[in-house]
Amino acid sequence: MTTPLADRSPAELDAFLATQQAAYEDFKARGLTLDVTRGKPSAAQLALADGLLTLPTRVKDADGVDVRNYGGLAGLREIREMFAELLGVDAAQLIAGGNSSLTLMHDCLVHLLLHGAPESPRPWGKEEKVTFVCPVPGYDRHFTMLASHGIEMVTVPMADDGPDVEAIAALVRDDPSVKGMWIVPTYANPAGSIITQEKAAVLASMPTATPDFRIFWDNAYALHHLTADEAKSADILSLCAAAGHPDRPLMFASTSKISYAGSGVAFLAASESNIAWYLGHQQFASIGPDKVNHLRHVEFFGSPQGVRDHMDKHRAILAPKFAAVAAALSATLDGLGVARWTAPTGGYFVSLDVLDGTASRVVALAKEAGIALTPAGASFPHGNDPHDRNIRLAPSFPELAEVETAMAGVATCVALAAAEKLVADRS
Numbered sequence: 025m026t027t028p029l030a031d032r033s034p035a036e037l038d039a040f041l042a043t044q045q046a047a048y049e050d051f052k053a054r055g056l057t058l059d060v061t062r063g064k065p066s067a068a069q070l071a072l073a074d075g076l077l078t079l080p081t082r083v084k085d086a087d088g089v090d091v092r093n094y095g096g097l098a099g100l101r102e103i104r105e106m107f108a109e110l111l112g113v114d115a116a117q118l119i120a121g122g123n124s125s126l127t128l129m130h131d132c133l134v135h136l137l138l139h140g141a142p143e144s145p146r147p148w149g150k151e152e153k154v155t156f157v158c159p160v161p162g163y164d165r166h167f168t169m170l171a172s173h174g175i176e177m178v179t180v181p182m183a184d185d186g187p188d189v190e191a192i193a194a195l196v197r198d199d200p201s202v203k204g205m206w207i208v209p210t211y212a213n214p215a216g217s218i219i220t221q222e223k224a225a226v227l228a229s230m231p232t233a234t235p236d237f238r239i240f241w242d243n244a245y246a247l248h249h250l251t252a253d254e255a256k257s258a259d260i261l262s263l264c265a266a267a268g269h270p271d272r273p274l275m276f277a278s279t280s281k282i283s284y285a286g287s288g289v290a291f292l293a294a295s296e297s298n299i300a301w302y303l304g305h306q307q308f309a310s311i312g313p314d315k316v317n318h319l320r321h322v323e324f325f326g327s328p329q330g331v332r333d334h335m336d337k338h339r340a341i342l343a344p345k346f347a348a349v350a351a352a353l354s355a356t357l358d359g360l361g362v363a364r365w366t367a368p369t370g371g372y373f374v375s376l377d378v379l380d381g382t383a384s385r386v387v388a389l390a391k392e393a394g395i396a397l398t399p400a401g402a403s404f405p406h407g408n409d410p411h412d413r414n415i416r417l418a419p420s421f422p423e424l425a426e427v428e429t430a431m432a433g434v435a436t437c438v439a440l441a442a443a444e445k446l447v448a449d450r451s
Contacts (some may be wrong), residue, residue: 026359029446037450041443048389048440051433056394058430063213063372063418065285065338072337073283073324080319091315097303100318103289109328110247111277112259113293119302121313125278125290129240130169132274132292135305136203137173141236141271142301148203148236157195157205159187161375161403161414163213163242166206170405177405178202182212186219189226200233204240210257211245214403214416215375216368224258229267239264241275245371247335248281250343255370261293270295279321281372282334289321342372345419345427349374352431353438362442365417374417375403376434382441383412389437395430 029037084090086102098104099120108115121128137149148154154175158167159182170177180191187207196202207227209219227239239260246257264272271294279288292302325331350367353376357363365376378386383400390397398416401409417434419427 028359028361029442030361034450037443037446041440041447044436044440044443047436048393051393051436054394056429056433058394058422058426058433059396060418060422060427060430060434061396061398062421063281064421065281066341066421066423068341069281069338069420070284072334076283076287076320076324079323080316081323082319085315085319091319094311096312096315097307097310098299099289099313100315100322102322103318104291106322106325106328106331107277107289107291108293110331111243111275111291111293112257113261113275116296117261117293117299119292119299120318121290121292123278123280123286123288123290123314123317125242125244125276125280125292126165126169128290128292129166129242129274129276131306131309132238132240132302133169133173135302136236136238139305141238142297143271144236151201151203153201154203155199155201157192157202158405159205159207159212160405161214161409161416162206163208164398164402164407166240166242167405176201179405182215182217184215184217186217186223189223189230193226193230196230196232196234196237198233202232203234203236204238206240206242208242208244209260210243210255211248211368211371213244213371214366214373214414216366216371216373218255218370219258221258221263224260225263225267228260228263228269228272237272239273241273243275243277244281246277247331248338248372249335249370250339250346251369253369261295265295271298274298282331282338283321283324287317289318342420344424345422346374348424348427349417349419349431352428353435356432356435356439360439360442363438372418372420374419376415376417376438377413378415378438379442379445380411380413382438382445383409383415385441385444386415386434386437389441390434393433393437395433395437397434 103120104118105115108118140147156170158177158179160179180188241260260273275293278290362379387397387400401407403416
């Protein structure tokens, strides 16, 4: 049985530190250049969709409209119907846009700042202050988007079953500046959390001090299962409608990690009122999305089941990499009491919590050893993790052997940084 580092005698701790320093020097001597910074699909995953390059085979959609021409601001009906089934929404509530769901999120945020929602007393940008609730750890691009527009952020903890909804309800009940919140509801970035139907119901029904509160429901990983036990996303649109707040949620999704990351299809799902609001403003920015790409995806997948079958191929590539992360971390860190990590059943990330005050040191050590990690604190607003403990691991892009090597190196860095801190604290 392994003795936790904190329980070891000074002599034992010094010996452990020396062992980890030697192991670390061995890693540095290997001249590694490994990158596990972002959750990008690997070349093997992208190759799964290479059939797109010979498509489409026709130029007219099912309604006889030439997809090469202008028009169709809401996107091709065929792809909206296909993904409406997969996302559990009505096709009339779904827009198919360009290649980036982040762009749709930004468009919605900017429209709210410039124009407000239909029920807004004034545009959000005319308010004295706009605040968003941000579950942490969370997605860094959500936070940087808000920061770029001067929107304040207040954090709440994210657990395995979703965010602290009681804390969120308390924040939105009395403060009219709290206009919205982010959430990745299924296989959340980076913790892999899955919000329960019960917690989603609280978000749908909670009283808010502002009439135009919006939930930015980024369902980026809804179909990205790592096991045969596939999580089903909470039906936030129906829950909000039943609670009398049909316009509260704005759901986003895309094929970015399903087909081609750089040329997929993004989706916005919302109430029919919100869809009309969005298109009413978007008509001045676009004459229509890339319907040729929409049709290409329709032909490639063929049906919702075709998408599901395709995701099984992704799982076959990704699951061994996530298993490699768990094996490498466990081999070095089990029982030491200096780290804990998630075991996600879907998504693209592993969330690693190290000894408080050592995450930045771990990232720096890894960099010196040729292993690029996401900066410590990236999963918090403004990159500020108050405990300096969280590191997001992204094993999707490297080859399996590279993941195994990189994670063994990371585990050594975690153990070394922890030993350094415990020895320093003792002194």
